[in-house]
Amino acid sequence: MTAAPATPDLPATRPAGCPFDPPAEYATRRESAPTAKVRCPAGMEAFLVTRYADVRAVLADRTMSSRGASSVHVNPNADPDEEISPGSIIQLDGAAHARLRKKVIAEFTVRRVAALRGYVRQLVDSHLDAMLAHGSPADLVQHFALPIPSLVICELLGVPYADRERFQRQSATMVSTDATREEGEQAYHELSGYLAGLFTEKQRNPQDDLFSRLSSAGADDPLTMEELVVLGLSLLVAGHETTANMIALSTVVLLEHPGAREAVLAEPERAVEELLRYLSVVQWGVLRYATEDVQVGSRPVRAGEWLVAALNSANRDESVFAGADKLDFERESPRTHVAFGFGAHQCVGQQLARVELQEALTGLFRRVPDLRVAVPREELEYKHNTLVYGLRELPVAWG
Template sequence: MTIEAFPGVRAEKCPFDPPPAIQSLQERAPLVRVRLSDGSTPWLVTRHADQKALLADARVSSDVRRPGYPMPMATVRRSEAPISFILMDDPEHARLRRMVTAPFMIKRVEAMRPGVQKIVDDLIDTMLAGPKPVDLVRAFALPVPSLVICALLGVPYDDHEFFQDNSKTLINRNASGDERLAASGRLFGYLDDLIGKKIENPGEDLLSGLVERIGRGELTRRDAAQMGVLMLIAGHETTANMIALGTLALLENPAQLDLLRSSSGDPVLVASAVEELLRYLNITHNGRRRVALADIEIAGETIHAGEGIILANDIGNRDPSVFADPDRLDLSRNPRQHIAFGFGVHQCLGQPLARMELQVVYSTLYQRIPTLRLATSVDQIPFKHDGSVYGVYELPVTW
């Protein structure tokens, strides 16, 4: 039986769908072997229920340093670069995660909504006052989450080009291990320097809160800097790509865009639309990577200790046993069981913030620019086929 290469290639005419060869594996079996660029053949878990079961299984490790972990791209020796807590197991993962949980709690995030609304409105005002067409990525999709996460962390937004350029290198599958190590080092050095400044002059931001923990001996400065790198990258890359790719998906599905636009910002429909776009698009298309700590019997197979596991959320969220007509974008469904944010103890820390930002964007942009449309054809849009986070590099629009 042929072993498919992972993550596979998306079809040019279906840029919102998972790679056809990978999606077809869901029909073949719940667990199949796939081949990575380094020649390893970890297990690919194809179905929604099995993915959730393994993501919640303590016998499955997120620790990138363990032998057998399926590395997502070319890498340097695992011990050379600092790692974030999302690539650790409990109890260390839980200990570090608890230190940054409070700012992302729903009540705290909701208190930020008026500020995010102002950011969105101000950026739309600027677009409307400027020339057309405009690249929605540069003018809107990137600035919204970047401004929000900079304010939350206490990072100067004036440095956004520096951290955006380096984060692009870190998530580029074609970048060499040395290139990513250098980018990681630059970002780590930047955050370490910023933490040093906050030790001298703390503020009310998240990084200043970590500085307090350094002072109490609860956290090392190295761990604090690495946590800052993680939140800075995750806080703008994923949401920025969802804003742009979600807009493109809606423009290509005008009936669904009309439904959202005619809702007049109805919070129930807007929230449902956000969840459906998260399910449908799955911008994290490298799958969630794990390694088995013990033999695990699941779906009629045995995953042996030390074997790599990939939980492909893009095809899990297109599982027809869970989502009716899964390849159709349907904003009226309520797909809250999707796993775009993962599941279990490692599910995305920032999901309340991402949801709130997307709700503000999707309830505002198309209301304020009701004639928004592409300024080019879809086949001219540069999609991010080379990244671990999927999206578009540019989105020329006009109105």
């Protein structure tokens, strides 16, 4: 008798010399096996969904639970059946999720974020002043890409920026796939304890910030301290990790494509959407759990089975994005990408991320038109072992 073929592992390796492309296996899967079983690092099997239409369908389906959306599938030490914490806006479903989203969505509307654009622009200019004063070469990640979204989210939430090293270190551990279970839990508890103290202070001495409004004793349907801490942790970590990595990665991409900088300066909104599609920094996909029997494309999925919606594969689907592996700032309908997810759990802070990226990239290339990477490309170190793809550092020079 012939043994059944082993379930392949979740694709993890990017093509050699192509740090901005998702695993090459995704293209083959979209053609021949768009929804097929893989074994995840956490040990469970899941259907890897690679086609754009199927990814959107999975993310829009209310019978697909977000209970594992903390990306437990890529952490070998994770427990997929771990109880969901109250206040987890990315893992709760239905009415529980809608309740939390309603409490924060007003802070991230297009109109509210537009009012922050001037503040973001001031931050960009002040950090460029400091980087230029530091002199060439400089690390763009530490001087520019990381502090700008960190400052913005601290201002919005009401977190003291002086505490940034603490929460940045803890959040880096929490998004690392190499961290042990003990290291991840310690970082989580340390950051949770810090936020509990901060919320307690907000209750005693409220300010004009989101954390104060969330913790107000007079609020309708008030949140418990546990809910406040878990919700606050999600907003703080997501609020700087993704955008900081996008700024640094986008800079490298733009420096490698002739004429790209001019395209960004001419039409920053269109250019940023194409960069979001092209880079898709949530590199391991979004995990979902089927609560009912469903059909994904031609594949039947049973209740109790897991699915991984590969956002970076969907954003490279040639049936939707012609020449998908090329950066094209003339592409029609650039905002149809799924870099921010799709459906009820679509990223709540996406409008803020757009403004930060637009202002950071236009400010950078307007002020430093002769910017260049200061080391050979092969010496750049990428974050292959984190939930959010990016660069560990980016040495740049000018003049």
